[in-house]
Amino acid sequence: MKKIALFGNPNTGKSSLFNRLTGLRQHVGNFPGVTVDKHSGFLTINGKELELIDFPGTYSIYPRSKDEEVVYNVISDPKNPNFPEKTIVVLDSTNLERNLLLFTQIYDLGLELALVLNMTDVASRNGFDINILALEQAFPAATIIRTNARIGTGLSELKEWMGTDSEPRRTNQSSLLAKTDIQGQIADTNKRFERIKPIVSQVVSRKQTEANFSNKLDKWLIHPLFGYLIFLAILLVIFQTVFTLASYPMDWIDMGTSSFASWLGTVMPEGIFTSLVIDGVIPGIGGVLIFIPQIALLFFMLAILEETGYMARVVFITDKLMRPFGLNGKSVVPLLSSAACAIPGIMATRTISSWQERLTTILVAPLISCSARLPVYTLLIGLVIPSKIVLGVLNLQGLVLFALYLLGVVSALLVAWVIKQFFRKKELSVFLLEMPDYKSPRWANVGIEVFEKVKIFVFDAGKIILAISIILWVLASFGPGNDMEKYSKLVKAPIIQSEEAVIDYETQVASVKLEHSYMGHMGKFIEPVITPLGYDWKMGISLIASFAAREVFVGSLATIYSVHDTDDDPKQLMDKLKVQKRDDGTPTYNLASGLSLLVFYVFAMQCMATLAVVKRETKSWKWPIVQVGYMGVLAYLGAYITYIIFK
Numbered sequence: 040m041k042k043i044a045l046f047g048n049p050n051t052g053k054s055s056l057f058n059r060l061t062g063l064r065q066h067v068g069n070f071p072g073v074t075v076d077k078h079s080g081f082l083t084i085n086g087k088e089l090e091l092i093d094f095p096g097t098y099s100i101y102p103r104s105k106d107e108e109v110v111y112n113v114i115s116d117p118k119n120p121n122f123p124e125k126t127i128v129v130l131d132s133t134n135l136e137r138n139l140l141l142f143t144q145i146y147d148l149g150l151e152l153a154l155v156l157n158m159t160d161v162a163s164r165n166g167f168d169i170n171i172l173a174l175e176q177a178f179p180a181a182t183i184i185r186t187n188a189r190i191g192t193g194l195s196e197l198k199e200w201m202g203t204d205s206e207p208r209r210t211n212q213s214s215l216l217a218k219t220d221i222q223g224q225i226a227d228t229n230k231r232f233e234r235i236k237p238i239v240s241q242v243v244s245r246k247q248t249e250a251n252f253s254n255k256l257d258k259w260l261i262h263p264l265f266g267y268l269i270f271l272a273i274l275l276v277i278f279q280t281v282f283t284l285a286s287y288p289m290d291w292i293d294m295g296t297s298s299f300a301s302w303l304g305t306v307m308p309e310g311i312f313t314s315l316v317i318d319g320v321i322p323g324i325g326g327v328l329i330f331i332p333q334i335a336l337l338f339f340m341l342a343i344l345e346e347t348g349y350m351a352r353v354v355f356i357t358d359k360l361m362r363p364f365g366l367n368g369k370s371v372v373p374l375l376s377s378a379a380c381a382i383p384g385i386m387a388t389r390t391i392s393s394w395q396e397r398l399t400t401i402l403v404a405p406l407i408s409c410s411a412r413l414p415v416y417t418l419l420i421g422l423v424i425p426s427k428i429v430l431g432v433l434n435l436q437g438l439v440l441f442a443l444y445l446l447g448v449v450s451a452l453l454v455a456w457v458i459k460q461f462f463r464k465k466e467l468s469v470f471l472l473e474m475p476d477y478k479s480p481r482w483a484n485v486g487i488e489v490f491e492k493v494k495i496f497v498f499d500a501g502k503i504i505l506a507i508s509i510i511l512w513v514l515a516s517f518g519p520g521n522d523m524e525k526y527s528k529l530v531k532a533p534i535i536q537s538e539e540a541v542i543d544y545e546t547q548v549a550s551v552k553l554e555h556s557y558m559g560h561m562g563k564f565i566e567p568v569i570t571p572l573g574y575d576w577k578m579g580i581s582l583i584a585s586f587a588a589r590e591v592f593v594g595s596l597a598t599i600y601s602v603h604d605t606d607d608d609p610k611q612l613m614d615k616l617k618v619q620k621r622d623d624g625t626p627t628y629n630l631a632s633g634l635s636l637l638v639f640y641v642f643a644m645q646c647m648a649t650l651a652v653v654k655r656e657t658k659s660w661k662w663p664i665v666q667v668g669y670m671g672v673l674a675y676l677g678a679y680i681t682y683i684i685f686k
């Protein structure tokens with residue numbers, strides 16, 4: 040079958056054309072780097088079936104990153120199964136000078152090609168006048184077609200060209216440089232711009248129009264001071280929304296799953312299977328559903344920012360700040376989103392086209408303190424930090440909370456810097472980023488984006504989360520021999536059958552059972568390892584249980600210390616923890632062990648949902664394992680040092 044390739048700079052409308060021609064739904068976004076892999080679709084012209092391949096946008100055929108290699112690999116090798124018979128190079132008519140670099144590189148290879156001038160509407164709105172005759176003279180071997188992919192003008196002409204038979208042409212690969220010849224590529228790029236400049240000045244003339252809408256807005260939005268302030272304000276709004284608005288549906292989901300579970304408890308016969316469903320499967324499913332509101336809301340807002348073109352400005356103004364750390368401007372939104380939850384944050388790294396920078400962002404994102412750490416922070420701070428005023432106005436507890444968040448951010452940047460030293464990859468220093476015009480968002484695109492993100496999370500990450508929930512349930516519900524039964528019989532049954540006494544009895548039984556379960560044994564087993572950090576086996580159990588999710592820490596401590604209803608009265612658990620003593624009579628939860636636990640929670644990778652998403656996004660178990668490893672080492676060392684200092 041005849042293959043036709045779509046090449047072009049990022050954000051020139053390749054995917055829009057592809058969708059128009061093939062009727063498929065490729066994700067389109069007003070943001071460079073939306074397509075990160077090639078996609079093919081089929082169409083029939085004059086009874087002949089053709090395969091159209093949409094490639095990721097690149098500024099040059101020489102790759103600057105892994106995902107851009109796909110273009111070079113195909114075009115440098117006529118034997119490649121995807122080597123096209125015909126090639127369409129899509130150019131943004133408002134920026135010919137930059138777009139022609141890639142075009143001349145492909146033109147010189149002698150392929151059968153069409154030069155598609157897209158965005159003609161934007162060009163004429165901005166007063167550009169393009170002299171087609173002069174362009175034809177400069178590139179006689181190419182067919183020039185003008186299009187507007189948004190509404191579909193010029194498509195019939197393009198289809199006609201695609202349908203005509205072409206004579207087999209000998210491609211001329213001699214102008215192609217080696218992929219690794221960076222010096223040669225830079226020299227070649229400079230030479231090409233020398234050649235392009237006079238062509239552009241002949242082809243393009245521009246009427247002096249008033250500063251257009253986009254330019255006027257940009258005066259403020261990429262202003263060196265106001266740009267940042269506006270961005271911060273927008274972020275504040277996003278977080279507030281994700282935090283507050285999402286908390287309602289999250290509460291409903293939480294309530295819904297727990298009341299469903301307790302209802303099931305009343306109708307199902309008592310036994311292992313019921314316990315599996317109620318304590319393993321339903322909390323597992325609930326643990327997946329609970330993240331949906333945050334994911335949907337965040338991506339709804341990010342999709343709007345992306346569609347309008349604002350995101351490209353964010354990338355532009357933050358890029359310089361992030362480069363020294365091996366990150367780029369596109370890492371900013373994922374990292375900031377991680378303060379709400381690392382899961383949508385990591386999923387948002389898709390827009391980072393450089394694999395190295397994307398991986399770095401993914402690896403450090405969970406170091407940013409997320410909302411699940413907050414209950415743990417609050418409990419422990421309340422326990423070991425006195426509520427007093429320091430430096431005149433600051434509350435010490437608030438200050439510690441702030442310090443924990445700061446520790447997360449600083450360590451994320453430092454780790455990113457360390458990762459950069461590992462990679463040491465030479466990237467071409469020419470970084471071109473263009474500002475797309477502001478456009479009003481297309482709601483269909485926003486909807487598709489939100490739906491896709493939620494779907495990926497539920498189906499791919501959901502499976503793993505459910506599996507780990509069940510494993511944890513097994514560990515907590517079974518124990519060696521029949522110790523669990525034996526010891527729980529020793530708990531004295533209440534003499535007076537008041538409701539309170541019964542609940543009290545049940546929570547004590549649960550606590551004894553947990554102590555003698557596999558999980559309890561694991562807690563005791565790891566005790567020697569965590570004693571240097573100032574922890575005992577009870578904390579050990581909670582640490583293991585909170586591998587599922589950090590907030591489980593509070594709940595499992597409540598079970599161990601036989602406190603029921605932490606939701607209604609968190610003070611009850613705190614009071615109980617305050618009076619716990621070690622063997623030598625000192626309090627279990629003192630400043631040193633409390634701070635050590637806090638530091639542990641800043642660093643430790645205790646969220647299976649995040650791991651599941653990292654596995655999904657990096658398509659291998661390698662990176663989640665690396666993440667658990669390095670964060671575990673940080674957590675252990677950090678907690679150890681903290682304990683030594685404050686002991």
Ligand SMILES: Nc1nc2c(ncn2[C@@H]2O[C@H](COP(=O)(O)OP(=O)(O)OP(=O)(O)O)[C@@H](O)[C@H]2O)c(=O)[nH]1
Pocket residue numbers: 047048049050051052053054055056066067068069070071072073074075095096097157158159160161186187188189190478
């Ligand atoms: N006004 C106007 N907008 C267009 C035109 N063609 C595409 N767009 C818009 O430009 C943006 C980018 O389009 P895409 O099709 O995603 O561009 P792409 O070249 O595939 O981008 P990458 O995959 O990132 O390289 C979208 O918001 C489109 O709706 C056009 O001719 N006129």
Ligand SMILES: [Mg+2]
Pocket residue numbers: 053054055066067073074095096
């Ligand atoms: Mg695309």
